[in-house]
Amino acid sequence: MAYLYYMKKLVFSIACALLVQTAWAQKDVLQFDENNKYVCYQVIEKPGMSMDSLYTRALQFAGYFAPKRTEKSKVPGSVTLKDNFVIYGSALLSKKEAGQVSYKLNIDTKDGKYRYNFGEFVFKPYKINRYGSMAVQPGVEIPLEKMWTKYSVKDTDTYLDQIGAFCKASSAKLVHYMDRVQVLRKQEEVVKKVATDKW
Amino acid sequence: MKKRLLLLSFFAAAATFTASAQDAPKADPPLVIFGSVDTYYKNDFSGFKNASGSSNIGTSFASDQNSISIGMIDLGLKKKVGKAAFVGEMSFGPRGQAQSIPNAAGVYDEGTNSYHIQNLYVSYDLSDKFTMTAGYMATFVGYEVISPVGNFNYSTSYLFTNGPFQNAGLKGTYTFSDKASLMAGIFNDGWNSYTSTNDVSTFGAQLFLSPAKGWTAYINLVSGSYSGTEVDLTTAYQVTDAFKLGVNAATYSAPHSGGGFSGVALYPQVAASSSVTFGLRAEYFKTKAGALAPLSGPAPGSSVTAFTLTSNIKAGPLTFIPEVRLDHMKDDFFVNKDLMPSKSASQFVLAAVYAF
Numbered sequence: 001m002a003y004l005y006y007m008k009k010l011v012f013s014i015a016c017a018l019l020v021q022t023a024w025a026q027k028d029v030l031q032f033d034e035n036n037k038y039v040c041y042q043v044i045e046k047p048g049m050s051m052d053s054l055y056t057r058a059l060q061f062a063g064y065f066a067p068k069r070t071e072k073s074k075v076p077g078s079v080t081l082k083d084n085f086v087i088y089g090s091a092l093l094s095k096k097e098a099g100q101v102s103y104k105l106n107i108d109t110k111d112g113k114y115r116y117n118f119g120e121f122v123f124k125p126y127k128i129n130r131y132g133s134m135a136v137q138p139g140v141e142i143p144l145e146k147m148w149t150k151y152s153v154k155d156t157d158t159y160l161d162q163i164g165a166f167c168k169a170s171s172a173k174l175v176h177y178m179d180r181v182q183v184l185r186k187q188e189e190v191v192k193k194v195a196t197d198k199w
Numbered sequence: 200m201k202k203r204l205l206l207l208s209f210f211a212a213a214a215t216f217t218a219s220a221q222d223a224p225k226a227d228p229p230l231v232i233f234g235s236v237d238t239y240y241k242n243d244f245s246g247f248k249n250a251s252g253s254s255n256i257g258t259s260f261a262s263d264q265n266s267i268s269i270g271m272i273d274l275g276l277k278k279k280v281g282k283a284a285f286v287g288e289m290s291f292g293p294r295g296q297a298q299s300i301p302n303a304a305g306v307y308d309e310g311t312n313s314y315h316i317q318n319l320y321v322s323y324d325l326s327d328k329f330t331m332t333a334g335y336m337a338t339f340v341g342y343e344v345i346s347p348v349g350n351f352n353y354s355t356s357y358l359f360t361n362g363p364f365q366n367a368g369l370k371g372t373y374t375f376s377d378k379a380s381l382m383a384g385i386f387n388d389g390w391n392s393y394t395s396t397n398d399v400s401t402f403g404a405q406l407f408l409s410p411a412k413g414w415t416a417y418i419n420l421v422s423g424s425y426s427g428t429e430v431d432l433t434t435a436y437q438v439t440d441a442f443k444l445g446v447n448a449a450t451y452s453a454p455h456s457g458g459g460f461s462g463v464a465l466y467p468q469v470a471a472s473s474s475v476t477f478g479l480r481a482e483y484f485k486t487k488a489g490a491l492a493p494l495s496g497p498a499p500g501s502s503v504t505a506f507t508l509t510s511n512i513k514a515g516p517l518t519f520i521p522e523v524r525l526d527h528m529k530d531d532f533f534v535n536k537d538l539m540p541s542k543s544a545s546q547f548v549l550a551a552v553y554a555f
Binding site: 095096097128132133137139140149152 | 412
């Protein structure tokens with residue numbers, strides 16, 4: 001009987017661990033917007049901060065986060081960048097690149113608040129080439145919302161988890177940057193001058 | 200017991216934490232293991248089986264008549280740290296040994312080959328756009344490759360069989376944009392050999408263009424006084440999500456003695472679902488008059504037309520490849536079921552390829 005008691009406890013412990021794992025599924029960071037597209041979106045209040053200050057910080061973040069990938073937005077107070085990152089397959093022995101995910105990040109600022117929106121996720125699967133390198137298959141692009149039509153539930157979940165993890169880590173960096181960074185004004189160069197004729 | 204349970208719970212939680220931490224994308228994995236395993240059954244409809252166990256159609260691989268045979272196990276390692284990278288890939292089995300590289304005596308002999316290097320090279324990114332690579336590499340010429348993972352059809356074309364498989368050398372690749380790049384390099388005089396016969400005198404170049412989204416084109420040149428000159432165009436266009444069209448055209452001139460070949464192959468492919476794709480390879484291959492006899496194919500001055508209808512049925516990392524092929528020579532070349540000379544030959548292949 002004591003054996004059964006401990007077995008129950010063991011099963012309960014494993015179930016708890018699995019629940020924790022489920023609760024930490026990174027894909028939960030992703031939501032659907034009004035167009036049924038995956039986004040990672042949040043509005044953050046910054047009372048007392050002007051739009052100009054927030055915009056400057058957002059620009060600096062974009063320059064640090066994805067240099068050369070930032071685009072000029074036509075909307076005042078907005079910063080847009082387009083970039084991509086690599087995600088991996090779910091092999092047990094060795095993680096292999098599964099493909100790259102392109103995305104668009106919008107940061108919009110207003111007086112006292114800003115919002116970020118990771119969206120337009122497109123998966124570009126890799127295929128091993130003749131040189132043993134993983135390379136994009138030209139012309140093969142799968143919007144994130146249609147991943148399940150091309151891949152198994154397990155693979156789709158693996159990819160969504162990684163995309164969620166990327167968004168979570170990137171948005172944390174953004175928030176950290178927006179909170180901490182000092183907007184430094186360019187110091188005017190002081191030229192030391194002395195009037196030698198007045199003494 | 201309580202302590203054990205606590206310990207177990209701790210390890211479970213720790214494992215979960217570790218798994219979550221690893222979910223974050225990394226710039227490059229520390230070491231990647233990749234490769235494939237393939238096996239096949241082939242039956243030539245004539246029933247003909249020659250002394251070496253193969254049959255009528257003599258292009259590379261899928262050679263054994265009425266036999267469940269093996270291709271190869273291919274094992275590769277690669278790693279990139281900063282700007283420096285290496286790839287080491289070797290294969291064991293008929294496809295990766297005697298069927299794709301001659302031994303020291305220049306003979307394709309199963310008895311003396313033990314393994315084969317597919318790729319062994321190092322590379323260094325001198326800048327974001329310029330990379331230098333040195334070693335023994337899969338050839339940049341042609342549409343098809345040795346690895347079954349890289350091909351749609353399991354049997355191979357005459358253009359592939361008679362072209363280079365691998366080249367050892369030093370090359371530089373400059374990427375102008377994602378739409379254009381240029382590779383140029385010097386390679387050993389002989390193809391498919393780890394070492395040079397005399398010197399490093401073959402010039403190779405590849406111009407890559409992507410004129411439209413989903414369309415890639417490679418214009419290749421490999422030229423040397425020892426191995427001859429081949430000019431090759433390899434292009435593929437993913438026209439829609441479901442339809443892809445590939446084209447390979449090449450002409451080869453052998454050194455000194457004359458001869459060579461020219462040919463063109465079309466590769467239309469239609470995806471019927473996410474796991475089933477059908478594809479046709481339609482090839483015309485002509486040998487030039489001269490002393491050179493092709494490795495496989497019609498005699499000098501003759502030609503062959505070959506149609507291969509293939510399906511790729513994917514089950515996770517495993518791909519089943521059923522294939523029917525019909526080759527028609529200009530002159531008698533094959534034998535029929537009565538062992539009489541014939542211009543035509545046909546075969547069925549069922550292969551299974553597991554990629555990891």
